[in-house]
Amino acid sequence: MLNSLSGRFLILTVIFVMLAEVLIFVPSVARFREDYLYTAVERAHIASLAALSDDMVNPALERELLETVGVYNIVLRADDARQLVLSSEIPSPVAATYDLRDATAVTLIRDAMATLVQDSDEIVRVLATPPRRPNLVIEVTLADGPLRMAMLQYGLRVLILSAVISGMTAILLFWAVRRVIVLPIRGVVQAMESYAEAPEDARRVIVPSAGVRELRTAEQALRSLQTQLTAALRQRQRLAQLGGAVAKISHDLRNVLTTAQLFADRLEETSEDPTAKRLLPKLLNSISRAISICEGTLAFGRVDEPQPALQRVPLGDIVEDVIEGERLAAADQNVTIERDIPHEMYVRADPEQLYRVLGNLVRNARQALALRPEGGRIAILGRETESDWIVEVSDTGPGLPPRARDHLFEPFASASGKGGTGLGLTIAHELVRGHGGTLTLVETGPEGTRFEIRLPRAVVGLDAPE
Template sequence: MLTVIFVMLSEVLIFVPSIANFRNNWLSDKLRTAGVAAAVLAESDVISPALQTRLLQATGSDAIALNDGPTRRLIAMDTMPPMVDEVVDMSRMNASASIVQAFDTLMNGAGRTLRIIGKAEMGMSGTIEIVMPETPLRKAMLGFAVRILGLSLVISIITASLVYISLRWLFVRPLQRLSANMARFGEAPEDASRVIVPSGRADEIGEAEERLSTMQKTLGQTLHQQRRLADLGLAVSKINHDLRNLLASAQLFLERLETSSDPLAARLAPKIVSTLDRAVGYTRAVLAYGRAQEAPPARRIVRLARIVDDVGQVQGLVEHEAIAWENRVAENMEIDADPEQIFRVLMNICRNAVQALQGEGDPAVVKRLSVAAERTGTVVTIRIADTGPGVPAAARANLFRAFQASARPGGTGLGLAIASELVRAHGGEIALEEHGPGAVFRITLPDRPLDFTRARAVQDGTRRLERDFGNAPDERAGDPGNG
């Protein structure tokens, strides 16, 4: 329908000059016929009435005259011609005048009489004039308009049909294929056989097919992974429930060991109880990673060396027979952090390092794990370095993403993901440094930002106290100047 309308609008633009040109040609033909007859009969002194009648019928006019400068000769005339309503001088006709007069004929030409003036034919000088009714001209123009309208409709319908077929073949059918594939894929997104196969087109439709195919593959993999994670979360919740009960029982047994007279039991029991307390705390938050964010860090000023010592003891590195454990953190190094969360961060990274070092079977290989730290202004940088095989290049792209970064068979990759989340909660960063014989992890922890508004209020309050009490008279000394 739009194509038909557009073609008809184009035909209107064509029709305007066409109808004007048709009117000019029709009038010129009448003048040419009358001019030839006038040139032939001009030499005759007398023209018979029968010949005049045939000449008038041939031109469709009421009178024909030849105007040759000073003389004007009537070639043929019916009885008394009617009064002339409009004069048309073909020698002065231009495009705009032709269009205006053509539409004037179509609107008002019925019943009017025209006087038409044109150049004489066959080498004769002067002009030829005819007087004729305008009604035949109007009928001829209406017939031409109807033919133009019919031809325009035929052209527009043919054009519209071709455009419709082309659009349907080029765009509508591919879009229907896209929408049908979307609906079919939505029924079973995890079914790889329902992913659209791009047709290889080089236009926008082909690009849309490529993008849809990529999106469907990614979505299918994501849904498959989410389903596995949901199953894993259900399994972990069941294991977590039973594990908490077992740990609670172990705590009860260890509390009895604390009262034992054995010095070794008395020395080890508090550490084991502390470790079990941490384990119970982890079981309470074991599902927090998948369900929500970790709890906000409860930051304190803590000694980092003590936390590193705890990590070494829990990992059994202090007296390890194969791995050399080095705590290079200064005893006076203090950090502003949550001690339990920092313990978890160091624990996860060190556990990965221990597992990597234990995988080395050659006794000649140096196995060393060290933790060092330095402070620069309000930022503490912790480095955990080992002499293991390092992190494979394939695992570095998703190093801190859960279930995607494990370089060890059977690993989940959760340790580094949890460590990264806890470090970010402190406003810090964790990264793998490229240098080093093994893996070197750098943790950057900034101190808490100073609340200037609160600090200023405290400072102002201190100054007021100093002003009020510092200048108060000392009643005991009797000296008004002592504060």
């Protein structure tokens, strides 16, 4: 509550109202004291008139008049003459004299505060001019104890009234500020929080509705900012998707171009045709440049692959195409590639995507074995169960390092050593998932690595299996 805008505003309102009441309280008490003394002077004037009208005022009547007025002595001054009209014994010497005839506001406030803070009763003398007698001065002597008590009671009433007024004012201001300012600000904050959860959702862009001009201007500025940010995020997402698509295409295109380069190299070595010998170097340079371009685009992000065009295809033919391309690359690497695929084994898959999956797995295995002087062996095995078609790609390589295992299918986490891009397993994993299957690392270690591809036999959404 205290940390909220409305709570702090409530506290500040109470403080400022009380401060204003204090500023009113001081002159009010001073004015009360002045009125109190003038009232005593008026009563003293009336008592003096009664005493002057009867020359034979007995002591009992004189004492009664002084007690009624609340003073000890009454003195009248006219010109230079001074007449003691009524008098009684004063319990202590006069401590101070207050002249109300020419007293300023500062003097009245100072004397009032001095009366409030003193800790004992004193006898004071007051000089004033009675009403309708400008040439007459009345001098009265009285105790300031009753005066101080009356001032304290009056001040207490003022403070209680001030507290009630400040409380009501604070409540009304709190309600008004909460209604007019705090709630619209909270609405803006909620709109910002909602937008932060899903900035790409255009429904979460704030709609300006505040009645306060400044808040409405802030809402309009926020709406403009959110609109621009949403458009920027969409544009960034499109660019990321485009970059990811280009990266994947470049990765696989580079592999295809590498194979074409190997064939062109072999053709250059074996062909005796003069035209071929003249054109093949240019072809090789073009392929090299294309490979460089593909490698330069592999820094882009990922996107989803297009849906696979599923059909029943012979697994052996796809595996043979993969082996034929990789054997040529492994000719000088002491790497052998074997296969064990049943001749009658057909799988439901997109042949192009399945070729890319197997090509990436075999290529990664070959690149790992190429780092070893003794080379190694790659095996592609196929089998089927009642629920799945299973393809295993294994090698006798050194196994995957721990970091590669921790980030196995993350993009750009290459596990094949120098020359790898880290996209092969990522692409293969995504393509297999698009078929509804799984690509898992079964084992890896000094004896070799084995990956397993599982493609489901069941057809989702059809009444009967194929």
